Amino acid sequence: MKHFYKKGLKIVLAASLTVGIGTTSIGSSAYLANAAVNPNLVPIQILGVNDFHGALDTPSSSPLGKIGGADYLATNLNNTEATFLAANGLADNSASNSIRVQAGDMVGASPAVSGLLQDEPTIKVLNRMKFEIGTLGNHEFDEGLAEFKRILDGGDTSDFNEITQNYNHEASDMSIVVANVVNKSDGAVPYGFKPYEIKNMGGVDVGFIGVVTTEIPSLVLANHIQNFNFLDEAETIAKYSAELQAKGVNAIVVLSHVPALTPGNPTNGEGAVSGAAVDMINKVNQIAPNNSVDLVLAGHNHQYTNGKVGNTRLVQSYNNGKAYSNVTGILNKTTKDFEATPNAEIKYNLQDVTPDSAVRSVIDEAYSLVNPVISKPIGKMDSAVLTRDTNADNESPLGNLITDGQREMAKQAGIPVDFAMTNNGGIRADLVGTAASDSYAVTWGAAQAVQPFGNILQVVELSGADIIEALNQQYDESEKYFLQISGLTYTYTKSDAGEKRVVDVMKEDGTKLDTAATYRVVINDFLFGGGDSFFAFTKGKQVDVIDPDTDTFINYIQSQIKLVTPELGRKTFKTEAEIAKEKEDAAVQAITDSTTFVSYKEKDAVFKGKTIPGATVSLDTLAVQARVAPVVADADGNFEIDMSSENLKEGDTFGITVTDADGYSKTFTVAVMAADPIDNGGSEEIPGDNNGSDIDLPDMDNGNGSTATLEPVIPPAIGDKSSVVVPVKNENLPQTGDENQTGIVLGGLVLIGVGLYYVRRKA
Secondary structure, three states: OOOOOOOOOOOOOOEEOOOOOOOHHHHHHHHHHHHHHOOOEEEEEEEEEOOOOOOOOOOEEEOOEEEOOHHHHHHHHHHHHHHHHHHOOOOOOOOOOEEEEEOOOOOOOOOHHHHOOOOHHHHHHHHHOOOOEEOOOHHHHOOOHHHHHHHHHOOOOOOOOHHHHOOOOOOOOOEEEOOOEEEOOOOOOHHHOEOEEEEEEOOEEEEEEEEEOOOHHHOOOHHHOOOEEEOOHHHHHHHHHHHHHHOOOOEEEEEEEOOOEOOOOHHHOOOOOEOHHHHHHHHHHHHOOOOOEEEEEOOOOOOEEEEEEOOEEEEEEOOOOOEEEEEEEEEEOOOOEEOOOOEEEEEEOEOOOOOOHHHHHHHHHHHHHHHHHHOOEEEEEOOOEEOOOOOOOOOOHHHHHHHHHHHHHHHHOOOOOOEEEEEHHHOOOOEEOEEOOOOEEEEHHHHHHHOOOOOEEEEEEEEHHHHHHHHHHHHOOOOOOOEEEEOEEEEEEEOOOOOEEEEEEEEOOOOEOOOOOEEEEEEEHHHHOOHHHOHHHHHOEEEEEEEEHHHHHHHHHHHOOOEOOOOOOOEEEOOHHHHHHHHHHHHHHHHHHHOEEOOOEOOOOEEEEEOOOOOEEEEEEOOOOEEEEEEEOOOOOEEEEEOOOOOOOOOOEEEEEEEOOOOOEEEEEEEOEOOOOOOOOOOOOOOOOOOOOOOOOOOOEOOOOOEOOOOOOOOOOOOOOOOEOOOOOOOOOOOOOOOOOHHHHHHHHHHHHHHHHHHHHHO
């Protein structure tokens, strides 16, 4: 499974003594008891985060309250560590019984407070929070590994903006481990990074192996990865697990920027685990059955994860500092391994504690430097506020603007796309303008506040059926999560049971979405990984990547002369009765527009016409109240009905009913016309009293001195209020019922003359 998320957020993982929230004291007592019984047993704690994305000050919400913020995270990590140490009778952490680690994407796709300073404030914050070991995510490659290494080293540079040049650089205290990224030139891990790190915890060595997803070539600019090879994650883990075991290190932790997912949220406790990280561990177990991997920290798709794969614990804690993983276990000094699979809980980074002052100081300093940039105008708009508030159809003007912008910027980048969709929860504020002379100015900060997360925008290929499935996933029982869309419109309805569903999805050109066709859709990495339960998006195939949503929105505003508030109406509710009536009307109109007949004349052996291909055509001959067996129109819509058993005369009528594949039908009334006159070839004279002279043709006097034109009799409709006489649209098909009757009149007068001739002879 390929569930990729690359958003500009932060995530925290931490370790605790127990599986369930609120049971820490019980688990701690158990560990303390075990340690007291056997001095060889060492309690340890691993606190972890993933996908932090420079989110120094990004608040969010959870079932337990407001969450997020690096200053709150620092306090929560400290408190969780203190609880662990106290519960296990440890006066302090001098023996390194507790360690803090990260699973990639600490930087990149970051909010302005960090991103405008090349994420150097994030490195300072991680130092203040005492993170010791980490791996690479795909975003560490955003500007190339050389730049990431400069950031880690705290190196000076003159290549960036003035505020970055003057910023007080600080080197990172973390060791970076990444085993499956190697130079193409020599096969070595680049930039002095290590494949693994060995850390002594309470007297027992623990190995930490790092791996990053091999999907990086699809996620990063080619020139930033062209010098590296990305080795299979599972094969790499198996290799270095064996190397560590050979060194006597049996307790092994993998820091992996590889996606995983557990249904629900941290309040549910552990559960089933799915995703690429599960496939990775299963492969490790297959190719190296004696491996000693005890714990895997996952990342990349920004999801909640807590469960086991065999004997291996697998955890992930969302992103953007929303939560952290608290993993606890007992090491055996004799076996140098975990006594059992470690326990874990994913803890929300709740803002119900006192924020850490040292971390807050870093954040405040960063704000003071970036605020002048944030306050600069980048565009104009036609109103003071472009709202994210939604109407009854869960559609907002700002949502339409954002998705229109994503589609437009993809096209400007030379990437053809059909649609754009975003989760409404990613729109964090109204777009607020500042009054100017002829409009309202939009500042960089105002735009960034709307789309703060820096989610990477993916271009994915999805079938029409997958798109409809995703749209329908808005209408689950809670209807809590919904999409803003561009490039398509749709109608949705509600059944008698109250269930809603999507119908009539239309493309921008007015044509219907083809369920079997493949379309290109811009979505963010959060949705691509199934975020907000939009699992249909995980079926997509990633074909391209554009800028993060924050940058894309800002660039779109800058590209416009003035933002115009988009109209609503991309989602429309209709009742089932309204939809059924519209569908019937459209079907009947389609039959009407497609149906033409060849004029039927007395004694014709067949009746011919053209209608919707595959439609069923049935005939009622009113003259004898009979019904001829129906026929089916061919692939071109042509049909023929055998009339040889009928004996219809001029002036009779018959009904033709056309029924399409969906059962919609329309009945037409056709008038029988006179047979063609007998052609004698000009070689015989018709005998008569005038000895071959021309026959006088009587006028049809209508009483006012003019000559009447013969018209076929059109009776009332046959059992259907929509019954009509159908005009022939093909120039090769003569008109029925409303054509020029001159030929008929002349032919009729000739026949009358012939009749008079024979009457006279008999007389």
